[in-house]
Amino acid sequence: MPLSLELLDESVLPSQEIEKTRIGGLSAITYDRQTGNYYALSDDRGFVSPARFYTLSIDIGGKDPDLFQIRKITIKDVTLLRDEAGELFPPGTIDPEGIALSPDRTLFIASEGVSQDGIPPFVDEFDLTTGRRLRALPVPSYMIPDAAGSEQTLGVQNNLGFESLTIGGVGTGEPYRVFAATESALLQDLPWLEEQRQQAPPDDPVPLTTRLLHYVVVENRAQVVAEHLYPLDEPPSLLTVNNGLVELLSLDGANALRSRPGGYFLSLERTFGAEGFGAKLFQMAIASASDVSTLTYLQGDAKDFQPVEKQLLLNLNYIEGFHPDNLEGMTFGPRLPDGSQSLILVSDDNFRDNQVNQFVLLRLTSQR
Template identity: 30%
Template sequence: MTKTVRTLLAFFLITTLNYSYAADKLRFIGDVTFPTGEMFAKTEIGGLSGIAYDKNKKRMLAVSDDKSLVNETRFYEFDISLTEKSFSVKPAVVVRLKNKAGNFFKKGEADFEGIALYGNDVLISSEGAINRTKPTPPELYRFNRMGDFVGMISIPEKFLLPRKEHTDKLYGSRDNHSFEALSTSLDGKTTYMGSEEALFQDGPITTISYSSHTRIILYKDLKPTTEIAYQLDKVEAIKAAVGTEKSEEKADLTTGENGLVDIAAINDKTFYTMERSWIPFINKNVIRIFKCTITDKTTDISKMESLKDQSFVAVEKELVADLDDFIPQMTIKELDNIEGIAFGPLLANGNRSLVVVSDNNFGKTQRTLFMAFELISSK
C-alpha cells in the first residue's frame, strides 16, 4: 500500500443516536489549566478523576487516581472563586490517604476514581486492580478530612471480582471499568455510585453498534437500597476517505470506547451524568453531559443478577451539552480526558454552577483542565 493510499483525505463523525434534548442548558464561564508536572506541597498535580464541592469551606475537592506511583494516594482541596463572569481555582491543601492499618497505600493497592462528601467525611471509590496476580476488588472507602481510614462501605457482591459460576461465563466487574462515578445529593441523603461499563453478566461493553447498560447503586445512610440501569451512548462511528487518486473509497475506522465517568446528584430522583468517549484514530475525547430522572417506571434491578433476557426500564436520560460546543470559548482550543463533574457554588443570580475536571494521566502531552459553567435549569 502506497503512502497516498494510506493518507486520510477526510474524516467526519456520524452520530448514531437520536438524542432527546433536555430543557436545561449550560453557559460557559471559564477554564483553568495546570500543565503536567506542576507541583504543590511536594506532590505532582495530576490524575484528577473525581471532584466534589464543600460549600462550607468554599473549596473543590479533587481525588487523584495516582496509584502511589508518582506520589502517595491523595486528594486535593482547591480554593475556588466562581462568579457569572469569572472562574479561578488554586491548590490549597493536599491530603494523603491512609489504609486501615494507618499506613500510606502501597503501589497499586488502590485506584481511586470518585469522591463525594458525607457529613464531615469523604467517600472515595476505587476501581481496584482486577487483572493482577493478586487482584483487588472495586471498593468504596470512607475517610476523614485528614485522610485517615474510617471504614469500608458495603458493595453488592455482583460488582466484585470476576468469578465463574457453573459455566465459563464471567460474573463481576471488568478491569478498569468499574466505580468511576460517585456523588452525594445536595441534601446529603442519597449517595450514587456507578460503574463505568457493563458487568460481565449484563452483556458486552459499548461499541459503535451496541449501547450497553451499566448499573448505578443508590445508598441511603451508606447502605445500598436500589440499583438502576443506565444506558450508555454508542461509540461514535468514524468514516474516512482512504482511496488513491483514482478511488474515493471510504473505510470504517471504528475503534473507541465510551463510559460513565461521573455523576452530580440533585436528590434521590434527579442527577446529571457525564460520559467520556475516547476515539484513538483522531486522538479525540468526546464529552457529553446528561440530565437523568428516576421515575415510577424506572426498574429497581438490585435483585437481577444479570440483565440478559430481562425486562426492565432504564433511567430517563436527556442530553444537556456536548462540550465540543464550548471549545471556541476556551483558552486552549481542545478538550482533554475529562472525568470529574460536580456542582459548584450558587451564582449571584441563584443558578447553580457546574464544574468539570480532566485526568491528565500524568502525560506530557496532556494537562489538568478545569471548566466552569452556569447551569440554566428549566425548573
C-alpha cells in the first residue's frame, strides 16, 4: 500500500540547560505511547556533558486538519547513561546515535563507536529509569574495527557506524525484532564497491551500500538472524561531504497503519556539504533482500546481491520555504485528530551556534 507524507509544521527548541546538562546534539528520538513522552538521545560523547537522553513532551494541536502545529516542546528530565556497574561512560568512549523503546519498557541505544581510537560500536539495552546498561547485543566481528586510525582494515568507518535503530514485530505475538544499520559502507566493502561502480554502465549505476542488522529478541537472548544491504541515493552534487542513512523506523509502530505486514520501514537519508543540509524520506521493505550475514567481505558481482527495496516518499529540500537542518532522528507520535499518523523528525545541532534543534511534524497517510 503506497504511503504519502506531508509537512505540517516545524519548531526550534531554544538553547537551554536542565540539571547542568546542555540540551543539544539530538540525534535520535522515540515515542512512549503509554505516557505520551518522548525520549531524545544526545550524541554528545561526554565532552559537553555526560552521555544522556532527555524526556520531553511535544504538544501537537490545531482544529483545522491542515493547520496542525507543534504548540510547545517541554524538556521534563534528563537521564545519564551508565555502564553495568552504574558508572558514567568516560568521555570519548561512546557516540550515542540511535534510540528505540522496547515492549519491555527498556531502551535500546546504538553507539557508532570511535573507530579512529579503536572503540567498537554497540547496540545495547538500557534501563529506562536509571539509564544503566542491562546487556549488549552481539555485533558481528567484521563490524568491529580491527585497529585504530590508519591501521584499520576492517569494521565500521569512523563516524559512520550504527546511526539507525528501530524495533519491529511488536504486537504480533512473536518475539520482537531490533534493526540497526550503519550510516555508510563497512571499510572492507569500499574496494569492492568502488570496483563494481567503475565497471557498471552509466545507465545502471551501483549504489554505495550500508549494512542492516536484523536481530530477534527472545527473553534474555538476542541474535542476528539476517543482514541486508541498504542502497544509498547518489549525493546531490560534487559539493556533498557526507551522504548516509541516519534513521530507520519500523512501520509496525504506526497506529494508523496497523494493517500493514511486518518488514516495512521508513528510512531517512541525510546529506551535508557546501550547499547545506539535505534530507530524504523513503518507504522501504526487506522481504526480498539478500542475506549477507555470512560475508565479512562482499565479493562476486553486484547483481548477485538484492538490496532492500526503497521508494522515495518526500525530498524535504523540495518543499518551498522549508530548510532542513541536520535531521537525524525520527519517530511516530500520536495519531492526529483526523485519524492520520504523525511523524516527528529532530535535528542534531552539533552544539554549534549556526545550527538549531529543529523539530519537524509530518502527516503519514496510506493512499488507497
